[in-house]
Amino acid sequence: MATYGLYSHIQSNRRRSIALLIALFLLVYVLVYAGALVGEALTVNADLNTLMQRAGNDLISAAPFATIGTVLWVVIAYFFHQSMIDAVTGAREVTRREEPRLYNLLENLCISRGITMPKLKIMDAEALNAFATGMNQRQYSITVTSGLLGRLDDAEIESVLGHELTHIRNGDVRMMVVAVIIAGVVSFVAELVFRLWFWNGFSFRGSHSDDRRGGGAGLAILIAVGLLILAYVLSFFIRLALSRSREFLADAGSVELTKNPDAMILALRKIESRGELPGATSAVMEMCVDNPRQGFGELFDTHPSVESRVAALVKYAGGHDPGPRRPAHRPTRPMRRAPANRCRRGHGMNRRPARRRNCPQAQQAQARPRTAHGARRPVRQLRDLPARSRVRHPNHHPDRGGRIAAGADDCRARLARLIKRIN
Secondary structure, three states, X not given: OOOOHHHHHHHHHHHHHHHHHHHHHHHHHHHHHHHHHHHHHHHOOOOHHHHHHHHHHHHHHHHHHHHHHHHHXXXXXXXXXXXXXXXXXXXXXXXXXOOHHHHHHHHHHHHHHOOOOOEEEEEOOOOOOEEEEOOOOOOOEEEEEHHHHHHOOHHHHHHHHHHHHHHHHOOHHHHHHHHHHHHHHHHHHHHHHHHHHHHOOOOOOOOOOOOOOOOOHHHXXXXXXXXXXXXXXXXXXXXXXXXXXXXXXXXXXXXXXXXXXXXXXXXXXXXXXXXXXXXXXXXXXXOEOOOOOOOOOOOOOOOOOHHHHHHHHHHHHOOOOOOOOOOOOOOOOOOOOOXXXXXXXXXXXXXXXXXXOOOHHHHHHHHOOEOOOOOEOOHHHHOOOOHHHHOOOOOOOHHHHHHHHHHHHHHHHHHHHHHHHHO
8 A cells, every 4th residue: 555645654664563573573483493393303203294293382382481481571671671771871861950952952842742751861972873762651761972962053953853752753662672672582592592502513412313213303403593593684684674664754753843854964964974882782773863883785784874864855855965074083184395496485486475584585575675556676776765755654655655754744843842942
């Protein structure tokens, strides 16, 4: 079914996300089946079909326990995931008195849309990034780095806050936390099996025994290992699909809140390749505005590239792209050395002569007085000039300079007569 408009895209994306989350949950049962298959291969002497049937029966028996264990894992993370994230990132909660600028920007956005204001936290880091976490209204929080506050202006910070508020409004934060938890279960079990296999020298005890009647144990173990690899890879790609599809909608939601697509584009350009959080896990980086950790091209990136996001904003929101930002610290260009027969400021060229003591040409040029029109007068002609012409200002007209000199002599004579009369 085709989708039209922002909100229909949000609903369609939410349905796809729920389907992906169910598929991620089913991977837990794939792991259980793989474990049961390995257990039957190590304990029962039978062919491959018998081992797979017995593993299926074990899956049916163990499914309730696997479901309860996964739900219990999600419940524990429901209450403690925020404290774990804060412990990893070192973020602290701030109030209006501590950060009035940031607090007012977030409060204005929440009031304009009738959204419950989430908690506001700051992470002390030079990186430019932000992320939202939480599972319900009481737990939602937005974390901003101190580097982002120092490098972005109010309009750009407001667009970043609008981006994270859109994640909260659309339920992306809750969906991503649950996805990370379930994918963490799959990854934990898969890595545990692979580590045990590695410690055993890539072989299981008794898997190559000659008393296997059906000879299907080795093949069953290979199938179980293949299922483990499949579950691990699928969990990774499902997390990528959940994260990538939501960034475009969050950018569009930010423009809807702020009515300023240019600010969102400028914020993305400034954050680009400057958002690496020190000590943050991959699960935390997946929830950020931008994840600079890249894979092979864009195949394993958790976020779409900044170029594609900016192109979408320019195409659909009418924004203007200023292009990638230059690095903050540009290397200084090497100073060009002047020729040996010239001073550093270019004496002999069409430039102003330098006033340097070690440049004889510049000293000689400075010693020459100027004419009434600013040109240099040769020294040999200065001796032939009257005394009154020598003291006139170079920018004054000759007649005006003479009148000023005559007026000064007259004033001095009057002042001398006045002093004599007083005495």
